């Protein structure tokens with residue numbers, strides 16, 4: 001059993017990971033400023049409402065708890081917003097991470113799992129994308145995550161901080177055991193928007209039908225949030241066992257087009273998904289599919305969810321549960 005701090009643990013992926021860590025009998029503390037996350041996502045007594053820039057509160061937290069490792073989710077994640085307000089993204093995602101890293105050093109916490117993103121690749125030349133593909137973010141969000149990855153590389157060299165960065169592809173779904181799920185404000189992600197269209201009858205806009213893909217819509221690698229949470233636990237165990245730093249893609253290696261996601265949602269819900277085509281969304285790559293063989297081999301990770309229909313089915317279950325409570 002280890003003592004773990006989860007930053008951003010009231011958010012979608014952070015909350016799933018914190019719950020899994022608790023199930024695996026780790027001692028977990030969560031901090032989150034609740035600017036995006038929800039207190040109801042965190043089990044009672046474990047949430048500290050703190051902002052990364054609040055050094056005094058952060059100091060108090062580190063002074064009263066000994067942490068063996070930190071899993072760092074707290075960040076802004078909206079690609080479009082990062083184009084409008086880049087300074088805010090760099091201050092929060094990079095500046096906030098540096099503040100956390102300074103605190104970790106002061107309190108001799110030497111292990112970190114960092115949530116990075118496929119957005120570090122920009123428009124990839126090859127797909128599936130290996131970790132050593134060129135890194136050319138197309139937006140401040142991706143750039144901010146890449147900057148933190150690079151800081152972590154330097155800290156590995158200079159101060160012995162051991163870290164694992166997981167470059168997420170498209171997280172989706174919900175863990176039925178936890179009763180939590182994806183609920184961003186405003187919602188920009190495909191799966192919850194599809195389910196909203198099912199529920200309300202208000203058509204989804206498909207961003208572009210003229211991409212160079214078989215059906216003309218964008219292809220993404222959808223990974224179930226529980227499988228992603230599991231990848232964090234594997235990364236953590238690797239570091240706690242004395243493993244070295246590394247960067248890993250986290251996806252399933254299978255790409256699905258927007259139309260395929262719509263079809264999977266129709267099967268999972270048994271209802272039609274109303275949609276219409278709109279223009280392309282600025283900054284969208286045609287296809288992003290992970291080569292996750294390194295994660296599978298090195299961290300012995302295997303995704304449990306094999307079909308998109310099953311993944312979307314869990315999101316639908318959450319959606320219905322949310323309406324009932």
Ligand code: UFG
Nearest residue numbers: 077117118119169188189190193205206207218258281284
């Ligand atoms: N899409 C639509 N209509 C919508 C919303 C999305 O057609 O209303 C399409 C997008 O064009 C894209 C796909 O659905 O092709 C998935 O879009 P999401 O917004 O759900 O996810 P992204 O692939 O844009 O972004 C995800 C993460 C980001 C991360 C990025 C890495 O949410 O945090 O992958 O590429 F940076």
